[in-house]
Amino acid sequence: MNSRKVDNGVNVEALLGARDALAQAPEGARFNWRASCDWVNGTHSRSSVEGFYGLGGEQSHRTRFSFDSDHPEVFASEDNGPTPVEFVLVGLAGCLTAGVAAVAQNRQIQLRSVKASLEGSMDIQGILGIDSDVRNGFDDVKVVFEIDADATREEIEALVAQSQKRSAVFDIITNPTNVSVTVK
């Protein structure tokens, strides 16, 4: 066992405290995450996030975050930002990596570096409407982690497996979700 204090910058005590508190008051665990999006031009749009609901009340990020999305020049677009599907990969990467850090902290494993490489493969005959048998979205997503930590390979594999088990974005991608899109 490592005698130095393990610090991955994750406040596990606070997270475990929240877990206990919310188990007693499950209504506080209901969150609503929000984003808004304005069309700019062509395939270029700008989304932002700021407020969300949780712990029984309105909450807010420290600042308003803004994200440009667009398509690259090979799609005859201006490439003012990542494509929306790349944002999905970014979401998955951020979620799994945060999970690795939190689980490592909880298991007293010091991380030195964590790098995730993601790849989502897609047949664009789907979105172009060429072949109705081809789905629009990813047909496969691969994530490869390279982790340097004070741990055995098995312990590192267990971190990665546990982080998938507890990941919101992993769940969103691997399981169906009801989506309603309406016009005001």
Add this chain to the structure above:
Amino acid sequence: MNADPLRVDTAAAGTVTTVVIGAGHAGLAMSRCLTELGIDHVVLERGEVGNAWRRERWDSMRLLTPNWQTRLPGFCYAGADPDGFMTAAEVAELIARYAVLSSAPVRTGTTVTGVRREGPGYRVATDQGSWRCRTVVLASGAHNLPAVPALAAHLPAEVRSLTAFEYRCPDQLDDGGVLVVGASATGLQLAEEIHRSGRPVTLAVGEHVRLPRVYRGRDIQWWMQAAGILDQRYDEVDDLERARGVPSPQLVGTPERRTLDLNALTECGVRLVGRVAGLRDRWLMFSGSLPNVCALADLKMNRLLDTIDEWIAAHGVPAGPVERFAPTAIAGKPPLGLDLGRGEIRTVLWATGFRPDYSWLHVPVLDRKGRLRHDGGVVDAPGLYALGLPFLRRRKSSFIHGAEDDARDLAGHLRRYLDERIERRRAHSA
């Protein structure tokens, strides 16, 4: 007792110190311990002794634990086949013999219809009159009702839906494909036997527990018992709620002591898919998490084997060579959905677990998810106890051999509870 079977509804059957509900292995273990402590009691049983083993198990079912491990207070297996695995009928027989051996005060054919607080104790209403008592032990089991996801009610009409509770043998099923949902011991055993009957099986796999039947020359249960893993206490584990929700390990009891895991099923032609994730009209959707649930199970199995290896090394126990088993293989890309209208799947068999039935328990001791609130079997109401639930007091609590230690602990607690009440009454009247 009321001798007239027609005048049974409201009649008072009697007053007793303790009513034990259920004459399965757990209720009878408790009865034995109560007798040893001189506590007068009755054991109420809706059917015959060991009823669930007689009527609520599939035909080929055998215990997951070897015979040598089967023990109850004052009873050890002494038969000719210590390494064998009992059939459900043999378990029922054993429990019936145990009831006779312990002279347990069992009232069979007595269905409990309601348990309520009354005065300083409880009133237990049955279809054979009601009992007044100081203390009640709930030993009616953890497997009274099938736990089936809500979407099961919305399957297309031409697909037959049944639960592991109703399943008896493959001949009961229509010809054609079968989707078995659930990858615990039940799901794997049924998937294998149905597939071998000529009905192609697809198995939907969520989180599961993988174990080899035999490790380093001994049954895995032997190592888990010897290394103290089965004795781990409920107040020692990190996440008790999770420990209590762990599905039964992927094991089967066969004479050849073979391992039944997902790789063995893939080899015999069963198709693996992810956990059932949703149903849209006729389209049943499976989760894309299959690789991860398999990786989790492989990692957990290997951690357990590491623990066993360390214990063997530390104790110098003779054992075969260290083994590690092939990771769970997933063939190609598992389908993410199935069109139930296409006729390929004729039957969906839900092996998604069981839950206890507390519909007759009119004492406010259930949490918001309908689970009993208890501290190691001491239920959150004075004088109320529970036995035979997963990880009640120890990892082994839900096994037959796990009942003894729990019953002794709880009978002791019950004895102290009664004594303290007497003390309090004395102090009060003094």
